[in-house]
Amino acid sequence: MIAETVCSAVSVAGLGIAVVTAYRKRFLSAARIAAYSLVPIGLVMTGVVGWLADTAFSPTAWAGFGVLAAAWLLFAGARAVERRRGGTRAERRAARGARADTVAPAASAPSLGAGTTPAARPTAAPRSSSSADDFSDIEAILKKHGI
Numbered sequence: 001m002i003a004e005t006v007c008s009a010v011s012v013a014g015l016g017i018a019v020v021t022a023y024r025k026r027f028l029s030a031a032r033i034a035a036y037s038l039v040p041i042g043l044v045m046t047g048v049v050g051w052l053a054d055t056a057f058s059p060t061a062w063a064g065f066g067v068l069a070a071a072w073l074l075f076a077g078a079r080a081v082e083r084r085r086g087g088t089r090a091e092r093r094a095a096r097g098a099r100a101d102t103v104a105p106a107a108s109a110p111s112l113g114a115g116t117t118p119a120a121r122p123t124a125a126p127r128s129s130s131s132a133d134d135f136s137d138i139e140a141i142l143k144k145h146g147i
Contacts, residue, residue, distance in 0.1 A: 007040035
């Protein structure tokens with residue numbers, strides 16, 4: 001009974017603030033305040049407040065919340081350990097087998113085939129302290145990306 005009274009008082013106070021806000025010609029804010037102030041009375045009228053009050057004082061409900069929390073902790077802990085280990089046992093075994101096959105038995109380097117030498121990176125021009133050079137660098141980057 002007290003929860004319904006408090007929710008009704010909050011709704012009336014919110015509607016009063018909305019009226020004052022609308023009087024000040026701030027209609028969008030007044031509409032938003034009115035919408036927020038109607039939520040508590042709507043919750044009372046639908047019975048949600050009564051259900052929450054019954055749930056808050058029920059030991060069975062709190063025991064249920066405790067069981068749900070324990071299940072969540074077990075699930076989260078198992079996921080954390082699985083991520084840290086790198087997956088399931090079968091996935092780790094398959095990864096170990098794949099790693100062993102990458103190097104030939106008598107070779108000292110991975111047998112990836114004949115590779116090409118890495119492309120030479122363009123050398124950067126020495127930086128100048130003038131701001132004109134900074135803008136030319138930026139222009140070059142933008143032209144490179146087609147902007």
